[in-house]
Amino acid sequence: MKIDKIDMEIITCLNKNGRISNNEIAAKLSISEGTVRNRIRKLTENNYLRVKGLVNPNRITEKQVIFLGAKVAVSKDLEKTAEAVSRLPHVNSTSIVTGRYDLIIEVFLEPYTVITFLCNDLAKLDSIVSTETFMTLKNYDKWI
DSSP states (O other): OOOOHHHHHHHHHHHHOTTOOHHHHHHHHTSOHHHHHHHHHHHHHTTSOOOOOOOOTTTOTTOEEEEEEEEESOGGGHHHHHHHHHTSTTEEEEEEOSSSOSEEEEEEEOGGGHHHIIIIIGGGOTTEEEEEEEEOSOOSSOOO
């Protein structure tokens, strides 16, 4: 599947307001509601789009967004390790990156449980040889 300009406009509408109705999107884009409904279905089925509720992490005071830079022992294990990390509890996203680290891992958890996450969850993956933790103090335009 290849996405086009209309698909991108639908995605933009949903990015601004995930609760916007198909009829409202159709009116904004001058297309039929059925077209919007079918395109959203195709976008979600083909893993281009996911519509979900997000929270402002600044408002959830008992949890904190934390980024971890991680180094993987063997480069050929990057994708396998990233997939395994992404399935761990509290992990919002895992990215393979260039630079000093191999992975950037985003978690959302209670600050005092970081050590538990590192020692119990992440340590199960033998391919990760070191990590550095970055605790966010305040987030701007961040929704998780």
